[in-house]
Amino acid sequence: MYQEPSNWSLHELSNYKFGRQSFCVTNFPESVWNACSGFGNVFDLFISNNKSILGKCLGFVRFKGVHNLDDMVNSLCGIWFRYCKLFASLPRFDKKRSSQTPHFITSKVVKQDSHGNSYASVLKGSF
Template sequence: MGAHNTNHLQSKADQTVRISKSVFVSNFPEGCTAKDIWKVCNDYGIVVDVFIPNKKSKVGKRFAFVRFIKVINLDRLIENLNTIWIGQFHLFANPVHFERPKKQNLSPHNNAAAVSSYLRGVDQAKGQFQTGSYVNVVNGSSPVGVHGPFISSASVLVLDDSCVAERDMSNHVMGNVKDVSSISNLRTLIMEEGFS
């Protein structure tokens, strides 16, 4: 009877996944909970699930996945969700580009094989990485037997167009000083040289 119940529940979950549409939602306050997102989104459709991951987006904002059922027009739903304001935050909604992969049904026999192969990998990893340490990573040295991707020590900063500031620099002077103590009266020195 237990196996029949499990299959019945899995089929209900599969049916829900088939008839539902997921929406990616971002730009909401830090203190906002899944319940809050559920309430504001439920005005525009029937919400069946809200998931807020612990990690943040590339721009440092929190995001959520909201699953709706009985969606006739997904584009219209997203347009409506884009009109929502939570406090001073304007909600951004987009369709989910990639659905979550289905969970595999593991029988006890397959599960035992997976666990044993995992344990073999752990044993191999222990033997291979025992000499590695945090100091080796910081110094950039690789201990013997450790093979991994090379990580560049050079920092990279990627900025988009919103970070570009356009200013009139025709009246600006740039240079360097030999003595740090001359910085305090630099304006006076520049004025004496004829710059105003």
């Protein structure tokens, strides 16, 4: 019988249950979406304007329905674009999720009737 790992965060468990996983990819052309869609259901693609330490293009691909991470990384590493080989790995850092719940204001603002002096009445001297 299968048991979920107890030391995983809620975000990691939800990604594992629904099969969503991000992969860091480098050394790719603009048509990376079409190339990666042959290996699974592409859920999200982010191509950074920044380059990696080696000066290569850097991006992240998120797939739905991934169950074996090692096989997926090996499959992605086998993609060639003419003379350039795609390099793939799991991201080193996971996106931080906020643990705070949003605050909703339920009280209504009540306008108070002010009988004080106005700015114009003070200037006129009729206060």
